[in-house]
Amino acid sequence: MIEDAPTMEAEGAMVLDGLAVGVDHLEAIVVYFAEVGHLYASWKRKGLELSPARVASGFVGLADVSSRVGPALLGDAEGRLDSPVFTFETSRHTTFIHRVRSFGVAIVFEREAPLGFARMAARNIVRTLDQELPYPREPAPVALPEARATAPSGPPAPPDMQFEAHEPAPDTQHQARNPLGDRVRALIRHVETNARDAHLARARLALRSGLGLDAVGHPEALNADALLVLETAAEDILGLEPGTLTEVMQP
């Protein structure tokens, strides 16, 4: 059973009200994770009996359909590049389903909406969401040791049990540091060092991410979703291309 109540993601991740302002006949906007059908954010007209979570789960398979049908209709090369838009018509609604990276975006209009107008309005909404929705992280490059030629050698040396003088002994008394917290601290340092208005960096990150100053000041309690939101905010502040913060923060 999918809960209809707003999820943390739906309420916290993104506010869609502004996209709906002044769009006639618009009934709902549902943003969901395309592969799994979980709701990410939603807006619906007041009084509308529609469950965004059910819409999200209902359209979950469309991503696969698009990857199959696109090449079949348009030819392999063109079809893989093109991002198809599904139009789903019922007796009460016309719904357009777009794909924005890993997200599905369902935009629901009244059935009476002129089709051309609705299509144009939907495209405008998707264009804005394309700027707003977070980018998937690329996996951090893993540094693999260079392969070495094997050669017969003598017996293996005993493990080195000596700690170098300059290398502090491991701290066994204190709790292990939260790597996510360390990552957020490094991110804040990076923004403070590189932003033009360094004194505003922390406040801007806190406001832009919606997490507030307390969370940014005590990042131990943050989860991976919050880190993603903070990284997106940092990229916006620094004017970086989406998904490149990890790269530029490498020492």
Added chain:
Amino acid sequence: MMSLGTIVRPVPDAGLFAVSDQIVIGGTHHDAVLLDQAVWDALGSEGWAVRRQAAFDASYALIGAIAKRLGIEGDREIVDLAIELFGTLGLGQLRFEIGATGGEVFGSDLLFGSGFRERYGETLRLRHHADAFAAGFAAAAASIAYPSDWGSFEADETQCLVRGDAGCVFSLSRRPQTFQPAEGLARSDAEQLVGPDAPPESDPAPVGLYTRDLVASCVANDKGIIRIGDVRFAVLPAAYRAQLTYDTLHLIEKRASARGATTKLAPLFVELAKDATRTSMFHLVGALYDSAPLRDAFGAPPTDPHDLVEQLAAVAGALGWGSLAVTELVPNERLVVSVTLTPEVVYYAARHGGTPMSRLPGLQGLAEALALLVTHVDFSRGEGAPPGLYEKLMAESRPFHVEETRSILSGDRECEVVVDMR
């Protein structure tokens, strides 16, 4: 271009300034960029709609008031008026290629776009819509030039300098909606707040009067640019700044209240809005006070910090911030500034009424700027504030604590702000 003095007039007994019947305020590219940035941080893509609507409302009221007063009618005449007004106020250049059904507007040297480049250089680029003021202004001008019962024009930014395009282009199309003419912020709003029994405004200090004349003599170049020292100066409808600030603040507070959220985002936005004015006024008041005409007229700056800060406050008052008075200065410890009316007070009272809450981020930022100038800038050396000093101070100093201790919005007879510099 005309000089600013041709169109900017004082509002008697209020200490404010108006173009036609609309209250205006002097600002800089710092203020324009930082406040818009704060709104974007707070509202994301929704911020574009809030900013553009504020610009449309303020511009519609301003252009409409001038056209009515001068009896200008006819589409081309109104478009020409808008172009001339935009440039004269120091906002840059606009070129309209529109008709009754819409079209395109081309902008160059715009306060926001060029100001963003000036602050951040060419390397930093935005990925979102940027110049809401020019968009709202263009749409308002077109809506007055080509009126229709069917709806007003709306401008979408299709190209922008700060997104890496060669220039700024706005696409105008009609939006089918019930159109309510915008009210702006009229001088009558200020006059009502002053009331008939208010004591007459005391004469501004000589430095203030001279600065007023100096600003009035400013003429934008053919690109619509006015420069004062290192800053780009412009005169903006006060309603734009106020509507932008309070609509954003109220949206944040409403959402926090609806969700029962404990995260305090509203104070963060207020802090950023305050910083916009602090940054802008630090540079602008510093540049004006240190300008050659002022120094030629008044000689070396006073060495007594009390006299100095009073003169700096008089300069700020000449930019449209009201009849500012310094009621107390303890050097390096405390500065108290009071004023009867500021544009943000008039706007809030006219649109939202009274409130027990602190609602004057602009006045707070201005008082902080005065405190920074009197504490950290040695005007006697004739160098004013050296480049980079503000950023250095912000990086090295603890921010001042500023408190709004009295406000007309809370039932007091005047507004008062206390800056704790310790």
